[in-house]
């Protein structure tokens with residue numbers, strides 16, 4: 001990212017624009033759901049009534065083209081790996097990735113012939129959530145951490 | 159028809175070539191003479207109303223003399239009777255039963271894919287679950303569990319993926 005490189009310094013104007021745009025971005029994170037295994041059930045529970053991600057502006061989308069966050073929840077197999085990469089490439093900038101569960105972060109218990117040992121072999125990951133599956137609170141923590149990270153970013157310039 | 163009646167009928171037809179027993183409330187028919195294997199299955203379908211093939215399962219016994227065993231799970235909706243037909247062989251070649259039950263097609267392909275059983279006479283014996291560029295048959299007992307070298311065998315969508323772990 002960064003259309004204007006090292007030309008605009010941090011000043012009242014540029015940082016204010018950053019803050020406003022970042023605030024909008026962090027308040028309407030639209031994730032593309034990449035539920036691949038049991039962790040996807042936990043992700044659905046997060047979206048359902050009790051934990052209700054909608055109140056944070058998180059609305060799950062069925063397509064990468066409308067999303068800025070990819071939640072990889074579950075076991076990534078070798079056969080699925082090109083698909084994960086392709087969906088990631090189809091997302092418009094800015095984009096972030098959260099890997100949910102020990103399978104997506106490291107392969108987990110599936111140290112076997114078919115499982116990719118961590119989704120970070122295929123796509124860059126911003127946040128890893130350990131657990132098998134992680135509780136919705138842990139999931140929530142990753143979202144809050146991502147929001148904090150979004151607030152530190154610079155828009156357009158670098 | 160109960161399993162006992164079925165066993166009587168089969169014994170009259172294939173005496174000495176079958177071993178029928180009930181274990182853990184499951185009914186097994188072990189075909190001892192592989193040459194009558196398909197005749198037994200045909201008799202089960204045509205004379206004993208086993209129209210529904212539930213599953214085809216292959217087992218690998220690396221330490222036994224007869225290394226491979228096929229178990230066919232059949233169900234008779236008419237008689238509410240489930241049976242398991244077993245046949246064992248020293249090598250991985252068995253006759254295909256797709257000419258008796260068409261539905262066995264995908265089940266046999268799956269067993270070929272994961273266990274490497276060659277079903278002779280199958281119309282389209284190729285891999286179904288694993289990618290085409292996979293080597294070996296992973297559910298065999300001698301297949302290495304952490305064999306991931308094949309990950310880099312192909313870049314099927316041209317995305318430049320490289321796996322190192």
Ligand code: SF4
Nearest residue numbers: 038039101102103132
């Ligand atoms: S981490 Fe556990 S719950 Fe999540 S996909 Fe893997 S096995 Fe399933």
